[in-house]
Amino acid sequence: DVKVTQSSRYLVKRTGEKVFLECVQDMDHENMFWYRQDPGLGLRLIYFSYDVKMKEKGDIPEGYSVSREKKERFSLILESASTNQTSMYLCASSLLPPRGTGNEQFFGPGTRLTVL
Amino acid sequence: GESVGLHLPTLSVQEGDNSIINCAYSNSASDYFIWYKQESGKGPQFIIDIRSNMDKRQGQRVTVLLNKTVKHLSLQIAATQPGDSAVYFCAENINDYKLSFGAGTTVTVRA
Numbered sequence: 589d590v591k592v593t594q595s596s597r598y599l600v601k602r603t604g605e606k607v608f609l610e611c612v613q614d615m616d617h618e619n620m621f622w623y624r625q626d627p628g629l630g631l632r633l634i635y636f637s638y639d640v641k642m643k644e645k646g647d648i649p650e651g652y653s654v655s656r657e658k659k660e661r662f663s664l665i666l667e668s669a670s671t672n673q674t675s676m677y678l679c680a681s682s683l684l685p686p687r688g689t690g691n692e693q694f695f696g697p698g699t700r701l702t703v704l
Numbered sequence: 705g706e707s708v709g710l711h712l713p714t715l716s717v718q719e720g721d722n723s724i725i726n727c728a729y730s731n732s733a734s735d736y737f738i739w740y741k742q743e744s745g746k747g748p749q750f751i752i753d754i755r756s757n758m759d760k761r762q763g764q765r766v767t768v769l770l771n772k773t774v775k776h777l778s779l780q781i782a783a784t785q786p787g788d789s790a791v792y793f794c795a796e797n798i799n800d801y802k803l804s805f806g807a808g809t810t811v812t813v814r815a
Contacts, residue, residue, distance in 0.1 A: 630805040636802070694750070696747050
């Protein structure tokens with residue numbers, strides 16, 4: 589079974605704290621993604637990675653950074669958390685770019701982060 | 705900019721009836737589309753996909769229709785069940801790696 593796991597389901601942090609969100613996939617996928625999900629806005633791409641140590645900015649990278657030291661693990665870092673980063677964070681992985689066959693993105697269960 | 709949108713944010717359907725969820729997209733160059741289902745407290749799950757060289761694709765109880773002329777995508781669920789209650793997202797690929805998601809339609813199944 590395809591599996592994407594995220595380190596926490598719920599997280600509460602204070603403004604200014606450094607926050608790490610971890611994502612692990614066991615499918616040997618090349619591509620990994622971080623999204624945030626807010627009511628009425630759908631899923632917005634923060635960063636993605638198509639290979640180890642490679643990363644690309646998504647649509648809303650400001651205030652975030654990422655790390656991909658191993659193929660199976662993709663970390664999202666909030667250097668200094670702010671209240672407007674309170675959101676649901678979703679990690680996903682895919683085997684091939686979307687233009688290939690059978691290359692949908694597989695999602696983790698999400699981390700609901702609250703910044704006080 | 706390019707965007708994917710769903711026509712209605714909510715849909716209420718009687719158990720046993722068919723559901724139709726609509727999605728409009730604006731990128732005429734998109735050649736791959738996906739429907740996802742997200743149940744409460746879970747991440748989105750793949751339902752069905754379709755490539756732009758097709759007009760229709762069927763899965764188990766679900767059918768996706770693609771009308772490239774008017775840039776419209778729909779998901780039909782046959783004989784809707786309580787377990788179909790969820791948020792449904794359409795997504796289009798906008799380059800080799802990225803998917804663009806709509807805001808989602810919340811489907812509620814009435815018993």
